[in-house]
Amino acid sequence: MANTSMQIVSPTTLWAVRVRSVLGGLRRAPKIPSLVLLVFMIFAAFGQWIAPYSPVAVDMAASFSPPVWHEEGSADHLLGTDKLGRDILSRLIRGARVSLSLSLFVIGLGGGVGVVLGLISGYSGGKVDAVMQRGIEVILAMPTILVALVFVFAVGRSFESVILILSPFLAARFARIVRGETLSVRERDFVAIAKVIGTPTWMILLKHILPNVFNTIIVLATLEVGHLILLESSLSFLGVGVPPPQPAWGLMVADGREFLTSAYWITLFPGLCILAAVLSLNLFGDWLRDTLDPRRRQL
Amino acid sequence: MVKYIGFRLFQALLGLWFIATLVFILSRSIGDPAEVFTARNSGVDAREIMAAKLGLDRPLHEQYLKFIGQLVRLDLGESVSNGIPVTQILVERMPATFTLGLIALLFALVFSLPLGVLGAVYRDTPVDWLAKVMAFLGQSMPPFWLGIMLIILFAVVWGLLPPAGKGEWHSYVLPGFTLGWGVMAGMVRLVRSSMLDVLDSDYVAMARAKGLPEVVVIGKHALRNALLPVLTYSSLVLGAFMNGSVVVEQVFAWPGIGTSAVQSVVRRDFPVIQGVVIVFGSFFILINLLVDIMYAVIDPRIKYTQ
Numbered sequence: 371m372a373n374t375s376m377q378i379v380s381p382t383t384l385w386a387v388r389v390r391s392v393l394g395g396l397r398r399a400p401k402i403p404s405l406v407l408l409v410f411m412i413f414a415a416f417g418q419w420i421a422p423y424s425p426v427a428v429d430m431a432a433s434f435s436p437p438v439w440h441e442e443g444s445a446d447h448l449l450g451t452d453k454l455g456r457d458i459l460s461r462l463i464r465g466a467r468v469s470l471s472l473s474l475f476v477i478g479l480g481g482g483v484g485v486v487l488g489l490i491s492g493y494s495g496g497k498v499d500a501v502m503q504r505g506i507e508v509i510l511a512m513p514t515i516l517v518a519l520v521f522v523f524a525v526g527r528s529f530e531s532v533i534l535i536l537s538p539f540l541a542a543r544f545a546r547i548v549r550g551e552t553l554s555v556r557e558r559d560f561v562a563i564a565k566v567i568g569t570p571t572w573m574i575l576l577k578h579i580l581p582n583v584f585n586t587i588i589v590l591a592t593l594e595v596g597h598l599i600l601l602e603s604s605l606s607f608l609g610v611g612v613p614p615p616q617p618a619w620g621l622m623v624a625d626g627r628e629f630l631t632s633a634y635w636i637t638l639f640p641g642l643c644i645l646a647a648v649l650s651l652n653l654f655g656d657w658l659r660d661t662l663d664p665r666r667r668q669l
Numbered sequence: 670m671v672k673y674i675g676f677r678l679f680q681a682l683l684g685l686w687f688i689a690t691l692v693f694i695l696s697r698s699i700g701d702p703a704e705v706f707t708a709r710n711s712g713v714d715a716r717e718i719m720a721a722k723l724g725l726d727r728p729l730h731e732q733y734l735k736f737i738g739q740l741v742r743l744d745l746g747e748s749v750s751n752g753i754p755v756t757q758i759l760v761e762r763m764p765a766t767f768t769l770g771l772i773a774l775l776f777a778l779v780f781s782l783p784l785g786v787l788g789a790v791y792r793d794t795p796v797d798w799l800a801k802v803m804a805f806l807g808q809s810m811p812p813f814w815l816g817i818m819l820i821i822l823f824a825v826v827w828g829l830l831p832p833a834g835k836g837e838w839h840s841y842v843l844p845g846f847t848l849g850w851g852v853m854a855g856m857v858r859l860v861r862s863s864m865l866d867v868l869d870s871d872y873v874a875m876a877r878a879k880g881l882p883e884v885v886v887i888g889k890h891a892l893r894n895a896l897l898p899v900l901t902y903s904s905l906v907l908g909a910f911m912n913g914s915v916v917v918e919q920v921f922a923w924p925g926i927g928t929s930a931v932q933s934v935v936r937r938d939f940p941v942i943q944g945v946v947i948v949f950g951s952f953f954i955l956i957n958l959l960v961d962i963m964y965a966v967i968d969p970r971i972k973y974t975q
Contacts, residue, residue, distance in 0.1 A: 508684045511957050513949050515912045516930060517691075520946050523934050524695040600811055604916050607813045608931055623814050627920075630817065631825050641814030649809035 385581065400657050403650035410647050413466035421460035422448075425617040429455035434633050450635040452625060458635060461617035462643050468618045469647065472532060473598035477591050480537030484544025485587060489575050491545060492552025502545070509542040515604060522610040529612050532605060540594060547590055551583040558582075585662040592658055596651035603644050619644050674962055681958040688950040692943050693736050719749075745944035750936050755944035758929060765835055766918070766925035770910040772845035774903060777853040782899075785860025789868060790887060800857050807854020812913055816847040816920035833922040844921040848913050852906050859902055863895040870894075907956055911949050 396404075413420060433455040436443045443450065449458040491502040514536075521535040555561065556579065564574050605611035606620030614621060619640040626636030727735075739746070745755035780803070788800030823843060824832035831840045867873060868891055876890045877883075911927075918927035926945055933941035 504680060504683070507680065508687050511684050511954050512688060513912045513946075513953050515915050516946050516949050519915070519930060519934055520692065520695060520942055523937075523939075523942060596809065600809075603811050604813060607811075608916065608919060608934075610934065620811070620813070623811070623817065627817060630821055634821055637814070637817050637821075641811060641818065644811045644814065645806075645809055648811075649805060652805060652809055 388581075388584075395661050398661075400653055403653040403657075406646050406650040407654060410466045410470060410643075410650075413463045414470040415467075417464045417467050421457075421463040423457040423460040425456065425461045425464040426615045427456060427460075431455065434629070436633070437635050449639050450633070452622075452633075452636045453629065458622075458639055461622060462619070462639055465617040465619045465622065465640065465643065466647075468529075468612050468616055469599045469602060469644075470595075472529065472602050472612065473595045475533045476536045476540055476598050477595060479533065480540030481544050481587070481591055481594070483537070484541035485548050485580075487541065488545040488548025489552055489579060489583075492549035493556050493571070493575060493579060495553075499549070503549070506542045506545055509538055510546070512539075514539050514601065515608070518601075518605055519608065519610050522605070527610060527613045529616075532602065532611055536598065536601060540598070543594065544587070544590060547586060548583055551586050552579055555579050555582045589655060589659040589662060592651060592655035596648040596655065599644060599648050599651070670965060673965055677958055677961050681954050684954045685951055688954075689737060689740055689947060690733075692946055693733060696939060696943065740947065745947065746940040748933070748938055748941050750933075750938045750941075755940050758941060759926060759944055759948055762924060762926045762929055765923060766911075766914055766927060769841070769844055769848060769914060769918070769923060769925060770907055772841050773847075773849035773852065773910055773913075774906060776846050776849035777856050777906070778903070780849075781853045781856035781860055785857045786864055786887070786892060786895075788857070788861045789864030792865070797861075800861060804854045804857040804861075807850055807852075807857070810850065812847055812851055813916045813920050815850055816843065816917055819843050819847060820920075833920075835924055844917055844923055847920070848910060848917045851913065852909060855906075856899060856902065860895065860899055863898050864891060867891045867895045911953060 429451070432447065432451050433453050435447050435451045435455075437450040437458075438445055438448050440450075447457050447459070449462070451457055452461075487502060487506075491499045518532070518535045522531050525531045525534075561574060561578050564578055569577075602611055603618070603620030603623070606618040607624045609621075609624065611620055612618045622640035623637050623644075626633065626638075626640075629636060743756055745759075747754050748758060784796075784800040784803060788797040791797055820832045820843065823830045830842055832843075834840060873886060873891050876886045881890075914923075914925060915927035915930055917923070918925045919931050922928065926949065930942060930945040933939075933945070
């Protein structure tokens with residue numbers, strides 16, 4: 371790890387070095403996972419122009435058409451249609467946005483709060499740290515899916531309520547790991563020196579500690595997006611995720627359950643999408659961890 | 670040690686209180702609680718009766734104390750859809766959920782131990798590669814989808830196993846495997862990495878230097894030491910299963926607690942949901958507590974550092 375030699379470099383140079391090393395390193399990123407992620411990101415951003423149909427366009431005449439490689443299948447609906455005749459491919463493409471944007475919102479909100487709490491908790495130590503850690507342990511000791519089930523049931527089913535209930539769990543995970551990193555960074559010489567010359571605490575956290583825990587945050591965020599997609603799709607499957615008719619992958623799997631024997635494609639493809647996205651994120655995150663942060667093999 | 674256990678107990682109680690309060694706040698803060706607690710489409714009368722029954726005419730702090738008091742006496746109220754006490758529903762459904770969890774753990778251990786050990790011993794060979802693939806797939810596959818795919822293959826296409834429900838032994842296979850699959854991934858990684866650590870150690874080198882056969886070195890000297898983290902993980906996993914069982918039971922129409930939670934969400938049966946959350950939450954916290962205490966007993970280096 372280059373960290374030991376970077377200690378004395380000023381934060382600005384540190385950033386430049388890091389950006390350059392990330393850009394150079396990306397060329398060595400695992401090809402297939404990166405490609406899959408790129409495709410899903412394009413779907414999420416430009417889905418409405420790529421998808422051949424509207425994800426909610428009902429066409430009862432075309433209901434249950436099989437994918438194109440079946441004899442009865444037609445090129446009009448490459449991956450077939452569901453019971454309302456909605457185009458599966460279009461729903462998958464548009465579903466990417468639901469899964470990715472929801473996960474990114476949760477990472478932004480929960481992860482952001484978690485990082486701030488972790489920095490404060492790890493840097494201040496003492497009673498503040500103790501109280502925060504106990505709080506975090508309480509949150510981590512709660513069964514996520516059930517708590518989300520109750521919360522969404524009570525508050526009502528919406529994009530926002532799913533984000534709201536998943537964020538605290540994510541914040542707790544981030545806070546715990548960032549705190550651990552902060553504990554070791556704050557003992558370093560450059561922090562001691564910054565303290566001696568009277569740098570305000572928020573400045574020390576922002577300029578000296580944050581850049582040094584940033585690698586961990588990036589790796590954790592990548593791996594957690596995958597985890598969140600799984601959680602979100604589980605909630606959608608249980609009927610407490612993003613409300614229909616928005617095409618969420620988990621919801622599509624649930625929709626197809628009644629027709630397992632007659633129309634497997636309604637269930638198969640959304641599941642494959644979830645698998646492909648999460649698997650790619652995990653592989654990419656693993657590579658990122660090995661590159662940026664080899665000490666944390668167990669993350 | 671006593672101080673540490675006492676502290677952890679206090680913390681567990683705090684967690685329980687937190688969950689109970691969260692449920693209380695959720696049930697009172699969203700709309701009219703009488704509405705939340707009565708079945709959908711019930712008339713004004715039913716709502717008023719429920720309001721009186723819940724003591725909603727009383728001040729909030731009194732309601733709260735009464736709620737906590739009932740909890741302490743394990744009184745979780747009655748289901749609004751069929752009037753059966755919630756405690757009774759939970760007690761009846763608990764065995765199905767627990768058996769499923771144990772079977773899933775068994776599946777996870779049976780697959781992950783050999784794979785993890787072989788992966789570590791024959792590093793960078795096809796076995797190791799297989800272990801890694803399984804680990805990644807296990808982490809990335811949505812359990813509800815895996816369950817459905819298994820149903821399609823084993824029940825619909827090949828007709829080998831029942832697609833859903835709880836009956837004879839073979840009805841346990843698919844749900845048990847589905848629930849255990851995700852955990853298996855974590856275990857393969859854990860066994861593999863802790864085996865790798867142990868294989869590097871001096872006492873394994875010593876055992877080899879003594880000329881012991883490799884089977885004894887691996888089986889007796891290495892594996893036994895590598896198993897400690899796996900055992901702790903197994904106990905924690907029982908907690909993770911409760912999260913998974915909500916989904917997996919739903920897929921296989923398994924008559925356990927998870928299914929009743931989802932059903933009561935559909936029926937808007939709040940007392941039952943409330944009961945499930947409190948019971949699952951307590952169980953979750955209890956397992957964490959036991960694991961921590963076990964840790965402290967096994968490894969005296971761990972102590973409460975304040």
